[in-house]
Amino acid sequence: MYGWNGKFLRVNLKKGKAVATEYSAITARNFLGGRGFAAKILWEELKPGIDPLSPDNKLIFAAGPLTGFALPSSGKLVVAAKSPLTGGYGDGNIGSHAAVQIRKAGYDAVILEKKADKPIVLLVQDEIVEFLDAKDLWGLNSFETEKRLRSVYGSSAGILCIGQGGENLVKFANIVCQEGRAGGRPGIGAVMGSKNVKAVVFMGSNELSAADPKKMKELGADAYREVLTKPNYAFWKRQGTMMTIEWSQENSVLPTFNYQEGVFDKADAIGGFTMEKLKVANRGCPHCNMTCGNVVKGSDRKESELDYENVAMLGSNIGLGNLRQVAALNRAADEFGLDTISLGNVIGFAMEASEKGLIEEKIKWGKFKATKALIEDIAFRRGFGDVLAEGVRYVAEKIGGDASRWAMHVKGLEISAYDCHAAPAMALAFATSSVGAHHKDAWVISWEVNFGRKKYSEKKVDKVIEFQRIRGGVFESLTVCRLPWIELGFELEWYSRFLHAATGFEITWDELNVIADRIFTLIRAFWVREYGKNWSREMDMPPARWFEEPLTKGPLKGAKLDRVKYDVLLNRYYRKRGWDERGIPTKRTLKKLGLEDVAKKLKKRVKIYE
Ligand code: PTT
Ligand code: SF4
Numbered sequence: 001m002y003g004w005n006g007k008f009l010r011v012n013l014k015k016g017k018a019v020a021t022e023y024s025a026i027t028a029r030n031f032l033g034g035r036g037f038a039a040k041i042l043w044e045e046l047k048p049g050i051d052p053l054s055p056d057n058k059l060i061f062a063a064g065p066l067t068g069f070a071l072p073s074s075g076k077l078v079v080a081a082k083s084p085l086t087g088g089y090g091d092g093n094i095g096s097h098a099a100v101q102i103r104k105a106g107y108d109a110v111i112l113e114k115k116a117d118k119p120i121v122l123l124v125q126d127e128i129v130e131f132l133d134a135k136d137l138w139g140l141n142s143f144e145t146e147k148r149l150r151s152v153y154g155s156s157a158g159i160l161c162i163g164q165g166g167e168n169l170v171k172f173a174n175i176v177c178q179e180g181r182a183g184g185r186p187g188i189g190a191v192m193g194s195k196n197v198k199a200v201v202f203m204g205s206n207e208l209s210a211a212d213p214k215k216m217k218e219l220g221a222d223a224y225r226e227v228l229t230k231p232n233y234a235f236w237k238r239q240g241t242m243m244t245i246e247w248s249q250e251n252s253v254l255p256t257f258n259y260q261e262g263v264f265d266k267a268d269a270i271g272g273f274t275m276e277k278l279k280v281a282n283r284g285c286p287h288c289n290m291t292c293g294n295v296v297k298g299s300d301r302k303e304s305e306l307d308y309e310n311v312a313m314l315g316s317n318i319g320l321g322n323l324r325q326v327a328a329l330n331r332a333a334d335e336f337g338l339d340t341i342s343l344g345n346v347i348g349f350a351m352e353a354s355e356k357g358l359i360e361e362k363i364k365w366g367k368f369k370a371t372k373a374l375i376e377d378i379a380f381r382r383g384f385g386d387v388l389a390e391g392v393r394y395v396a397e398k399i400g401g402d403a404s405r406w407a408m409h410v411k412g413l414e415i416s417a418y419d420c421h422a423a424p425a426m427a428l429a430f431a432t433s434s435v436g437a438h439h440k441d442a443w444v445i446s447w448e449v450n451f452g453r454k455k456y457s458e459k460k461v462d463k464v465i466e467f468q469r470i471r472g473g474v475f476e477s478l479t480v481c482r483l484p485w486i487e488l489g490f491e492l493e494w495y496s497r498f499l500h501a502a503t504g505f506e507i508t509w510d511e512l513n514v515i516a517d518r519i520f521t522l523i524r525a526f527w528v529r530e531y532g533k534n535w536s537r538e539m540d541m542p543p544a545r546w547f548e549e550p551l552t553k554g555p556l557k558g559a560k561l562d563r564v565k566y567d568v569l570l571n572r573y574y575r576k577r578g579w580d581e582r583g584i585p586t587k588r589t590l591k592k593l594g595l596e597d598v599a600k601k602l603k604k605r606v607k608i609y610e
Contacts (some may be wrong), residue, residue, distance in 0.1 A: 001067035002211035003503030004028045008037075009107045011122065011129065013195055014114035018129035020107070029505065030594065033064025034479030035434075035472070036519045038080035038091055039110050043522055043598065048529050048605065052084040052187070053169055053194040055115035061102060061160070061200070062110075062435055064479030065502050066206055068103035068287070071220040072227050072490065073481035075286030077101045079160075083186035084194075085171040085342070085391050088527040089577045093440070094175060094183025094475060095285025097202075098158030103205025112240035116196040121149065127204045129146060134198040136165065141335035142176035153201050161199035162189045163337030165379045169193055170389040172414070176334055180283060180293055180305025185339045186413055186435050219501055221496055224289055230488035233290070234350065237282065239272035240292030244308040246271045251449050252556040253419045253426075255317040257365065258348035259408045259545060262419040263554035268320025270311050274323050299368070306330060311343025312417035318351060319365030332372060336379035343378070346392045347371060347416035349407060350384070358399050359384075361491035362517030405544035409435035411527070418445050420542060421551045422453045422559035425460035427542040428569055432464065432583075434472055434523040437542075441472030443486070456565040461572045473516020493507030519594040521577070521585050525598050528584050532605045537583050540570055580609050 003582040006028070011018040031040050038060045050056040060080045067074055077099035083090025102110060105126050112122070119134040137145050142163035149159050165173035166189035173189030176182045227233065232267060235243065247265060248254035252262035268274065275294055284291030293305045304327035314333070322385075334341045338395040361384050363374065377385025386396055390527040392414050396407035408415045411593040413436020420427040429442035439445075444466045451459065470492070475482040478499070484490035492509065500506050528535045542561070574581060578589030586609050590599040602608055 001025055001028060001503070003499070004033065005103065005108050006108050007107050009110045009129070011110065011112050013112055013116040013120070013131075013197065016131045017109065024286055028065070029189065029253035030515065031519060031529055032477035032515055033067070034078040035080070035091055036515065037062045038078055039089065039519055039522045039526065041109070041111060042080065042082060042089065043526050047081055048532075050082065052082040052087070052191060057082050057194070059112040059188070059191050059195060059197070060109055061098065062479070062569035063099055063103050063108055064477055065419065066495070066498055067479045068100040069210065069216060069220065069498070069502060070287060071216075071480075071498055072223050072484050073285065073288045073290060075288060076479050076481050077102070077183075078476060078479055079175050079184045079188045081188055081191040082530070083188070083413075083435070084169070084190050084243055086189040088411060088436065089523045089531055090184070090186030090188060090435055091476075092174060092184035092186070092188055093479075094160070094177060095288070095481065096158060096160060096177045097156055098160050098177065099284050099479070100286050101156075101158030101202035101204045103208055104206050106204065106206055107204055110145070110200075111204070112195055112197065114340055115194065119196050119198050120595070122200045122354055124201070126205055129354055137198045139164065142337045143179060143335055145534065146177065146179070149199055149201055161200060161337075162192050163335055164377070165336040165338040166190055166193035167198075167391070168379065168381050170338060170378060170381065171391045171394075172339045172346075173337050174339045176337045178283070179284065180251065182334060182339070183339070185341060185438060189337045190213075196352045200335045210502045215501040216498075219494075224500075227289055227484055227488060227490055228495075228538070230490065232488050233503060235458065236290060236292065236487055238276055240294050241308040242272040242275045242294055242306060242311065245275070245311060248312065248418070252559075253417045253423060253445060255312055255417050257319055258317060258352045258406065259415070259419050259543075260347075260352070260549070261553050262421060262551055262556065264316035264321070267316065269321045270315040270323045270326055274530075275306060278323060280328075287482065288481065290488070292483065296323070296327050298331050299324040300328040300331065301452060302328070302331050304331035304334070309417045310340040313341050317344045317348045318371060318496070320368060320371070321366065323369065326369040328368075329375060332375050338375070338379060338492045341416050342391060342414040343375065345408055346388045346395065347374060349392050349395060350388060351375075353399060353401055353403065353501050358401070358403060362407055363400065403467070405548065408543050408545065410542060411539055415543070420557045421444050421546050421561065424453075424456050424561055424566060425464055427546060427561060427566065428460065428573060429464045429467070431540045431542050431570070432468070432573060434520060439499045440476075442467035443471070456562070458572055461569060461576060464573065465576055467512045467518060469516040474512050475521050477515070477519060514593070517594065521589060521593055522595060522598060524579070524583070524585055525590070525595070525602050529602055529605050535582065535584070535606060537570065537581065540583050542566070584608060586610060
């Protein structure tokens with residue numbers, strides 16, 4: 001095979017053994033890589049109903065056929081497992097040298113099975129695999145851990161690690177690298193902790209083999225040049241995703257006070273232009289000439305890499321309007337290895353619960369020091385932090401009464417930083433995303449604002465599906481960064497050209513869309529299998545707050561979603577996907593996508609229709 005390495009590395013942590021296995025060209029063509037491989041492996045190899053934090057879960061690091069080649073933004077990696085936060089399929093995308101090094105070591109995915117008897121660092125150097133004692137690293141934060149490993153293995157080694165959040169099995173712990181890249185929102189860091197793996201180090205010495213190496217080189221060089229010519233490039237380098245704070249404020253979608261509002265009085269103080277004044281450096285993922293990581297010094301005098309989601313969730317959503325302080329909270333989250341979106345969401349929820357007198361704890365909006373202490377309590381599971389560490393769905397259920405109506409999650413994953421009181425298409429995108437309420441699969445909100453926010457038309461369903469295919473299917477499975485396309489308008493045709501030069505296959509965008517649907521539907525089958533009789537269309541409902549409590553401020557004051565119209569939108573979505581009214585793929589759809597075996601297994605758990 002060209003493009004793909006054609007090999008997975010399977011590591012049995014209990015036995016301390018590893019074996020390289022080959023996979024077929026058909027698997028490569030049908031599932032591409034990254035998310036596609038992860039979904040296939042988890043579906044086929046996990047027993048239904050396993051505890052995600054038990055040795056029965058598998059932790060997968062998966063790259064795609066373009067990952068690691070010298071082309072724009074190809075240093076990305078999917079980290080996946082059954083999620084301890086949601087109980088369904090979980091993954092994240094992390095920019096890391098690990099992406100490049102796994103591929104240079106000769107693999108497309110590394111699969112960690114079972115559990116090590118004691119804390120280890122897994123070292124993979126080409127075909128040599130070592131299980132190193134990590135007793136000196138266990139208990140350290142992610143920055144210290146990486147620093148120590150880097151001093152041994154050097155600056156280009158692919159190092160991924162967990163902080164204390166992952167060690168203490170916080171349900172939204174993620175995996176961290178390179179002082180500010182983080183991935184695996186649905187608790188993939190907790191899965192790594194449950195396996196006693198503090199860090200993985202990948203080092204490879206092979207060249208990636210392309211079907212047409214000369215063409216690949218030329219295309220890569222042209223593509224890097226093309227990125228530089230894009231009109232938005234200069235502003236992107238200045239602000240990266242931070243430009244979205246101003247945009248969200250202008251359009252009333254900036255999550256504020258636990259998504260009660262879409263505008264924040266102090267938005268300017270946490271926005272992109274304020275960030276520019278504090279910025280000390282740009283950082284980025286390997287192979288990228290857009291380097292969008294904005295490094296600032298926080299109020300703790302430590303460096304912190306800011307993105308829109310971090311700042312909205314640890315700023316406006318918890319009522320904090322001081323960017324240096326937000327940066328310090330973000331740094332703490334990175335050190336502990338906690339997902340900033342879920343963290344800001346669960347803290348915002350606790351602040352509202354405290355204000356409403358539903359909990360005894362006094363947790364006030366916008367208090368920096370108290371919030372920092374609370375983050376530490378969550379990471380170490382101390383006091384009320386231990387409850388919050390379970391995620392917002394659990395906390396709301398524990399409080400009881402009406403609390404679940406303003407717990408801002410879908411399927412247990414906390415909503416990312418876009419308020420949808422007046423954005424039905426984005427609400428649908430959150431509700432039907434493949435990992436729970438994540439914007440990654442279908443960030444349609446910017447399109448929706450231009451198209452017309454009040455409409456519940458078919459075009460909105462089409463746009464959600466189009467984006468789920470391109471972003472959630474193709475980018476996650478080629479496993480390259482989507483930002484050149486979505487932010488700069490780097491044309492999609494480049495990717496089919498890259499794919500042809502890398503693999504030798506002419507894969508059209510029509511075929512890529514079918515592959516994306518196959519992966520998306522397989523992931524849906526995974527969710528349904530895991531939830532069994534507890535699965536219903538309620539799983540695809542956005543939080544009640546957006547339907548019941550209108551915005552009280554800003555230009556869209558009074559706006560809220562319409563439940564009846566949303567239901568019609570969801571029905572249309574199901575029909576277009578070939579799923580029944582419960583959101584379960586029909587036998588016909590599974591067959592059409594080449595997933596007949598999936599249909600056979602799924603019908604053992606739930607009734608499936610023709
Ligand atoms: C992603 C989610 C995001 S999406 C952000 S900011 W964003 C948050 N970042 C966190 C962080 O930082 N520290 C932390 N402790 N937790 C964090 N949680 C949040 O995680 C990220 C960029 C960004 S910045 C985005 S949009 C794009 N995401 C991509 C994607 O998903 N797929 C893809 N093919 N390309 C992408 N490119 C962009 O990558 P999750 P990163 Mg991330 C400090 O992990 O689980 O996918 O959730 O990976 O390397 O940091 O790059 O406004
Ligand atoms: Fe990483 Fe940003 Fe480059 Fe994407 S654009 S690869 S997130 S630095």
